[in-house]
Amino acid sequence: MSFAWEVFLARYGPMARAIARSLVHPPATAEDVVQEAALALHRAARSEPQRFATVEHARNYFLRAVRNLAARSGRRAGREGELAHEPEARDELALRAFERRQDALAAALTTLTPEARELVRRRFLAHETLAEIARASGVPVSTLHDRERAALAELRRVWDRHLENDA
Amino acid sequence: MNPAHDRRWPDELESLLARAESDPAASRELDFLADLAASVERLEARPPAALPERTRWLARAWLLPAAASVLFALALGLWFARRDDAPPAQLALGTPPVFVASTLRGDGTLADELARALEPYTRGDWPAARAALAEFLARHEGHATARFYLAVVAGELGELDSAREHYSAVAACDEPLLADHARYRRARLDLVAGRRAEAESALAELVSGGGPFAELARDALREVAR
Numbered sequence: 001m002s003f004a005w006e007v008f009l010a011r012y013g014p015m016a017r018a019i020a021r022s023l024v025h026p027p028a029t030a031e032d033v034v035q036e037a038a039l040a041l042h043r044a045a046r047s048e049p050q051r052f053a054t055v056e057h058a059r060n061y062f063l064r065a066v067r068n069l070a071a072r073s074g075r076r077a078g079r080e081g082e083l084a085h086e087p088e089a090r091d092e093l094a095l096r097a098f099e100r101r102q103d104a105l106a107a108a109l110t111t112l113t114p115e116a117r118e119l120v121r122r123r124f125l126a127h128e129t130l131a132e133i134a135r136a137s138g139v140p141v142s143t144l145h146d147r148e149r150a151a152l153a154e155l156r157r158v159w160d161r162h163l164e165n166d167a
Numbered sequence: 168m169n170p171a172h173d174r175r176w177p178d179e180l181e182s183l184l185a186r187a188e189s190d191p192a193a194s195r196e197l198d199f200l201a202d203l204a205a206s207v208e209r210l211e212a213r214p215p216a217a218l219p220e221r222t223r224w225l226a227r228a229w230l231l232p233a234a235a236s237v238l239f240a241l242a243l244g245l246w247f248a249r250r251d252d253a254p255p256a257q258l259a260l261g262t263p264p265v266f267v268a269s270t271l272r273g274d275g276t277l278a279d280e281l282a283r284a285l286e287p288y289t290r291g292d293w294p295a296a297r298a299a300l301a302e303f304l305a306r307h308e309g310h311a312t313a314r315f316y317l318a319v320v321a322g323e324l325g326e327l328d329s330a331r332e333h334y335s336a337v338a339a340c341d342e343p344l345l346a347d348h349a350r351y352r353r354a355r356l357d358l359v360a361g362r363r364a365e366a367e368s369a370l371a372e373l374v375s376g377g378g379p380f381a382e383l384a385r386d387a388l389r390e391v392a393r
Contacts, residue, residue, distance in 0.1 A: 014208040015201040019180060056194050059201075060184050067180055098202075105206040107383070117210075124200065125207045158382075159199050 007098055009038065012059055014125075019063065020070040022127040028073035037065035101162045108158040116151040119144060280306075281313060288316055293323045311340035315349055322356070331356050347373060347380045354384070358391065367391060 013034060020030035041062045045052050052058045109117055122128045130148070134141040186193035284303035287295035300317040304310060318333030334356070337349035350369050357366035370391075373384035 011198075011205060012201050013205070015204040017208070018204050056187065059197070060187060063180065063197075064184060101202055102206050102209065104382075105202055106210055109206055109210060120203070121207050121210075124204050155203060156199060159202060 005038075005042075008055065008058065008062075011098055012062060016063060016066040018125050018127055019066050023067065023070035023073075025070075025073045028070075030070070033066055033070045033073055036069050037062055040065050040069075101159065104158050104162045105155060108155050112151050112154070115139075116147050119147055120151055120155075123148060281310075284313060285316065288320065293320050296320045297324065309340075311337050311342055311345050315345055318349065318352070322352075327356055327360065331360075343378060347376070347378045351380045351384060351387075355387065358387075363391070 016034045016037065017030045020033040024030050024033055041058060044061065045058065052061070109120065112120070119133065122133050123130070128136075130141050130144050133139070134144055137144075183193055183197055187197045188194075280303065284299045285296075287293075287299050297317065297320045300313050300320060303313050304317065307313065314333050315337045318330045318337060321327075321330035321333060331353055334349040334353035338346050338353060340346050340349075350373060354366040354369040354373075357363070357369070367388065370384040370388050373380045374388065375381075
């Protein structure tokens with residue numbers, strides 16, 4: 001497969017950074033980890049293209065690399081080498097479809113109650129546990145759980161619809 | 168306590184990745200969560216350190232608190248309007264957009280100049296924003312984005328007729344997202360001004376057009392019908 005890097009990193013970069021932030025050890029940073037994982041994916045895709053028949057294969061490789069690199073961070077300093085080749089051109093259509101989904105999902109996020117929006121942020125960007133949020137906010141875990149489930153159901157409904165439209 | 172409540176998301180990553188390799192539903196769930204993280208991050212407007220080159224100019228200070236789409240703010244406005252205690256004027260205006268549309272950021276030819284003109288806007292200094300945007304528009308009369316924000320500023324200053332006039336001008340521009348956004352906000356102004364038929368007609372057109380504002384317009388029509 002040929003990677004549309006801009007789309008790929010725009011789509012999976014935020015999740016990768018969130019994962020890295022919750023696991024990374026100083027002096028490494030989440031950004032270092034994500035960039036290193038992207039470099040690793042780029043090299044692997046060039047040297048073993050047969051491993052990456054679909055974007056999903058690349059996604060899985062990338063997220064695993066982020067997790068592993070973040071977990072191992074702090075044990076060694078420095079970043080691996082720079083890209084030997086420029087990544088391939090981006091896929092404009094895929095980028096636009098991604099941006100449309102992002103707009104729709106973000107619009108749906110802002111229609112949630114402030115409490116639900118904050119919960120989603122803390123769970124899926126800050127990667128806090130429900131127990132941690134309950135302790136910090138004083139809101140019962142069961143309430144948070146119900147709130148999260150309802151918010152995700154609404155967000156998933158919007159996302160599904162846009163995915164079908166883009167299909 | 169349920170042990171699940173002490174699990175953070177990365178703990179479940181390996182399991183989800185493993186399932187995603189053989190189960191399309193799990194793969195789809197992973198993509199949903201990735202898109203969700205990306206959307207939340209955009210709303211958070213974190214400094215985009217790893218943004219691709221095309222969007223790197225967004226990292227300028229004036230846009231850091233504003234790095235998302237006007238769509239988001241519109242939805243915020245709609246959310247605000249749903250509050251029972253929202254006074255009538257706010258029902259129309261909601262929260263002013265503090266974001267520059269992501270689809271508009273590609274044109275960097277006037278970026279610096281527009282950035283300067285929008286700087287008071289990002290501070291919520293409406294009189295200064297009106298002056299700066301008017302000055303910008305005196306040099307670039309057809310700049311729809313600047314006129315859109317001038318319309319918002321006029322609304323914030325309570326100059327609803329002026330706001331409506333600017334929205335109407337933007338609604339006729341050839342940038343679909345911006346034009347639809349202007350139609351939507353004009354319709355909400357019309358609702359407050361008692362021009363219900365015009366508002367409903369505009370909202371119905373947005374719904375039938377199926378664009379990014381269709382769902383918001385549908386919700387607004389439901390509100391009106393209540």
